[in-house]
Amino acid sequence: MLARTSTMTQSTPASAASLAPLASAPLAIVVLAAGKGTRMKSDLHKVLHPIAGRPMLKHLLASAAELAPQHQVVVVGSGREQLEKALGETATIAVQEPQHGTGHAVQQAQGALAGFSGDVLVLYGDVPFVRASTMQAMLERLHAADEPAVVVLGFEPDDALAYGRVIAQDGLVAKMVEFKDADAQERACTLCNSGLLAARAEDLFALLERVGNNNAQGEYYLPDIVNIAIADGRTAAVVTTDDPDEVAGINSRSELAAAEARWQGRRRERAMADGATLVAPETVWFAWDTVVGRDVTIEQNVVFGPGVVVADKVVIHAFSHIEGARIASGVSVGPFARLRPGADLAEGSRVGNFVEVKNARLGEGAKANHLTYLGDAEIGAHANIGAGTITCNYDGYFKYRTVIGERAFIGSNSSLIAPVRIGADAIVAAGSAVSRDVSDGELRLVRAEQLIKPGWADRFHDAMKRKKAEKKG
Known part of the structure; x- marks a missing residue:
């Protein structure tokens, strides 16, 4: 007679104690x-x-x-x-x-x-x-x-x-x-x-x-x-x-994708059961070791690579990609942010839209809100990094570090050419290319002299229009 067995495995993982190896059987x-x-x-x-x-x-x-x-x-x-x-x-x-x-x-x-x-x-x-x-x-x-x-x-x-x-x-x-x-x-x-x-x-x-x-x-x-x-x-x-x-065995790319989908579905359910809000769960992708705290909000189209730890009360805005990063309580990330391995965001810091952070630490309350690259850097507490700022950390052969002090203000479109140190409470004026250390409380302005040539642009446009007309003729 063909019959089903009534013996069943447990529906939920057993405790660590119950999974101890049998004493008499290696x-x-x-x-x-x-x-x-x-x-x-x-x-x-x-x-x-x-x-x-x-x-x-x-x-x-x-x-x-x-x-x-x-x-x-x-x-x-x-x-x-x-x-x-x-x-x-x-x-x-x-x-x-x-x-x-x-x-x-x-x-x-x-x-x-x-x-x-x-x-x-x-x-x-x-x-x-x-x-x-x-x-x-x-x-x-x-x-x-x-x-x-x-x-x-x-x-x-x-x-x-x-x-x-x-x-x-x-x-x-x-x-x-x-x-x-x-x-x-x-x-x-x-x-x-x-x-x-x-x-x-x-x-x-x-x-x-x-x-x-x-x-x-x-x-x-x-x-x-x-x-x-x-x-x-x-x-x-x-x-x-x-x-x-x-x-379920995996023998093809299609079956691999199906297995990924099943794994992700269960991981999303667990994240929400543990106290995280997923605004559009089906668009959030976790890695096998992602750690997510309570009262975390994850918006649409967020991807986690391996090695991410997210503390409580974090907001991760849409279209962010995070890998190898530690995110402390109260941090805001994105939208459209990229955190690469070694990114470490201290409590209350902010990384905004189109900001990339790699092997860098943002101190408590530090902000990089727009269009910025921070690589191999230490940013002090409550420092403000202006839009378009980059740390120039690579010379083609070696990586160098940038250190920015507490409460420093880095103006927009600045290039910090490592190795370089910006002191506490210092100000770097917008558009500066800084290659030497800036002392505490100092203002550093590094710009080429602005030249003014009245009427030059008008003459240039007139000449180019004549040349274009002659070419057509």
């Missing part, structure tokens, strides 16, 4: 990422394509890290160098070449786990949003009283399509079958196989040795270890996620 994570990703049509490895500014593989590994695994092994085919560069020392790389199916892929991790005795979670690099609580539920089921040999993660999509099926009764698996090998009755089952599973290391690799490739694809299927265990008279269990999106 954990290893094996992530399969050997697929060629041809549908992406990209030179970038599929699992390194970003969602919310973070490679999809790192989303997955971050969730797994909540369970404190002893080992993380990523199985790759092509693109090994890209993954090694992206992961560094955080994971061991195992190579599957050639690719003979998912069972064969997991076998490639055996060498990296030599001598390991504990639980193994098999995950997929292109299935990035599996919750730590779901992984924990699988491990807890593995250590239940009936001691199943394998625990698989199932899901029930709106359309079962060509997914492999899990034939189960009351949470116990009777059979695993790939869609291409399933008969009509089996295809009618709505419980699908996500591909994720948990097993003890000794069981996993022993069962894999017995997997054959007598199937429609001629490959070694990982789910076959379930059928082998059942044939041995052992128990196999299924845990079902309550959110099919959690196990």
Whole structure:
């Protein structure tokens, strides 16, 4: 009889305490990422394509890290160098070449786990949003009283399509079958196989040795270890996620965009639930690590890159782009502002329209309201930066710093040629190009002498009009 399992994962993330690794069972994570990703049509490895500014593989590994695994092994085919560069020392790389199916892929991790005795979670690099609580539920089921040999993660999509099926009764698996090998009755089952599973290391690799490739694809299927265990008279269990999106794979640019949209939708909801106002939520884009405080107002078409922390009572006006910035309480940003990495806006400061800030700190109450570039700079409290001001911080070889004192007034259309220091309460007259330090309280005016030539413009226009007329004639 085909039936649905009643075992469900938690609908919300578990507490940190409940995600502690099982005391008697060390954990290893094996992530399969050997697929060629041809549908992406990209030179970038599929699992390194970003969602919310973070490679999809790192989303997955971050969730797994909540369970404190002893080992993380990523199985790759092509693109090994890209993954090694992206992961560094955080994971061991195992190579599957050639690719003979998912069972064969997991076998490639055996060498990296030599001598390991504990639980193994098999995950997929292109299935990035599996919750730590779901992984924990699988491990807890593995250590239940009936001691199943394998625990698989199932899901029930709106359309079962060509997914492999899990034939189960009351949470116990009777059979695993790939869609291409399933008969009509089996295809009618709505419980699908996500591909994720948990097993003890000794069981996993022993069962894999017995997997054959007598199937429609001629490959070694990982789910076959379930059928082998059942044939041995052992128990196999299924845990079902309550959110099919959690196990949605990403194989194309279109699916990547859909995953981004789902992630952004949930992040916007969380921001509003935490006390932020999003004037047009669908136009605000967060990064994976964006921190937003309470009573923050974010207007239309605001984009956050990675590394942004926004304190309480901040207003971010429309069409602003913010990355790598810290924004203190009571700050106003934009519209049409750009904050680049290293921007640090102190309490009550203001960055207005068409102002760009990079590696610069604005002190408390400082203002740069219009058409300004502030790079590699320190702006003192309550300083006023006039429209069109730029800090000239780069000479083609090196970067230099500009320091502006408290309450200094920088007139419009001024160029501050670094390295330069403007003192407290100093005034730089509009249109000045300042290349030497300005003392506290000093007025600095650096302009060329204005020459007046009466009638010159009239004579010029008359001469040019005659020349143009002669040319036409």
